[in-house]
Amino acid sequence: MTRDQKIYRLAYWIASFIIAVILLSGYHKIIYPADFALSVYRFHLLPDALVNAASLYFSWLEIGCGICLLLIPKYRVAALWVALVLLMFFTGGIAINLLRGSAFSCGCFSRSPLARPMDWLSVARNIGLILLAAMALLGSQKTR
Amino acid sequence: MNPTLQRIGIILLVSGVLAVVANSVHPRKIPWVQDWSRHVEAKATKQKIKVIPLSVALEKFQTLESIFIDARSAEEFEQGHIPRAASIPFESLDEYFPILGGLIDSGRELILYCKTRECDDALMLAIELQKMGASNLVLYVDGFELWEKHGGEVER
Numbered sequence: 001m002t003r004d005q006k007i008y009r010l011a012y013w014i015a016s017f018i019i020a021v022i023l024l025s026g027y028h029k030i031i032y033p034a035d036f037a038l039s040v041y042r043f044h045l046l047p048d049a050l051v052n053a054a055s056l057y058f059s060w061l062e063i064g065c066g067i068c069l070l071l072i073p074k075y076r077v078a079a080l081w082v083a084l085v086l087l088m089f090f091t092g093g094i095a096i097n098l099l100r101g102s103a104f105s106c107g108c109f110s111r112s113p114l115a116r117p118m119d120w121l122s123v124a125r126n127i128g129l130i131l132l133a134a135m136a137l138l139g140s141q142k143t144r
Numbered sequence: 145m146n147p148t149l150q151r152i153g154i155i156l157l158v159s160g161v162l163a164v165v166a167n168s169v170h171p172r173k174i175p176w177v178q179d180w181s182r183h184v185e186a187k188a189t190k191q192k193i194k195v196i197p198l199s200v201a202l203e204k205f206q207t208l209e210s211i212f213i214d215a216r217s218a219e220e221f222e223q224g225h226i227p228r229a230a231s232i233p234f235e236s237l238d239e240y241f242p243i244l245g246g247l248i249d250s251g252r253e254l255i256l257y258c259k260t261r262e263c264d265d266a267l268m269l270a271i272e273l274q275k276m277g278a279s280n281l282v283l284y285v286d287g288f289e290l291w292e293k294h295g296g297e298v299e300r
Contacts, residue, residue, distance in 0.1 A: 033167065033173070034174050037174055037178070048179065048180040051178065051180060056166075056167050056176070057160060059163070060159040060160075060163040060166065061156070064158060074151070077148055078151030081148065082152055101194075103196045104195075104197055105197065113294060
């Protein structure tokens with residue numbers, strides 16, 4: 001393995017680790033599903049009938065991706081692709097709601113009613129994570 | 145088939161199975177389909193009334209620019225309320241019409257609340273105020289219980 005490939009491999013591991021930790025930090029969505037369903041409802045992007053099903057599915061998808069990224073190397077690239085799409089979806093949702101003037105938290109990392117309402121910093125943070133996921137995917141390709 | 149695509153499919157499928165199994169045994173399980181239109185926030189949004197959570201209500205309380213209106217009963221108000229809030233119990237609204245006129249004419253933002261996220265007294269009061277011509281209305285949806293629980297100031 002060349003020096004460049006080693007650097008790409010390191011970037012891939014570090015980025016995967018950070019994204020995994022961030023995805024797993026949303027564990028409260030699984031412990032308190034009603035609170036996360038309310039957060040999803042507050043985005044006003046899905047038909048009412050899909051809100052609960054989507055909130056249950058997304059919370060397990062996040063945890064599934066986090067576990068794959070941390071513990072199952074064979075599934076790491078696939079999990080990065082799923083995480084990338086999830087992050088893009090959430091970022092778009094937050095941006096749309098900011099433009100609509102929503103005063104609620106995104107429910108991403110906390111279920112507390114004291115959680116900071118979504119703002120453009122949340123969008124910037126998510127864009128940073130999208131870039132990180134893209135970097136990890138690039139790193140994985142360069143070391144194949 | 146591309147192995148990455150195959151693995152993406154497996155992740156999507158396993159997550160779905162986990163969601164179904166976990167929700168069926170979860171002590172706080174939720175229905176897969178819920179009628180959100182009955183939710184207080186949905187009704188407020190339909191009436192074009194702005195809804196805010198506790199974090200924003202606390203910020204607005206600090207600025208002193210808004211008037212808080214307590215829509216709970218007079219007894220509940222006596223037991224504790226947000227400082228400087230006006231008591232307008234929805235259940236005895238008729239007695240408070242003169243005060244309501246003054247509040248609307250003040251031109252300040254009116255933030256209405258009741259007990260919990262589930263109560264709709266504050267929303268019903270907001271709808272009445274709308275009918276009376278108030279436009280600067282906000283529904284603080286988390287209610288007094290969460291305000292008190294999370295350390296908001298309380299006057300007794």
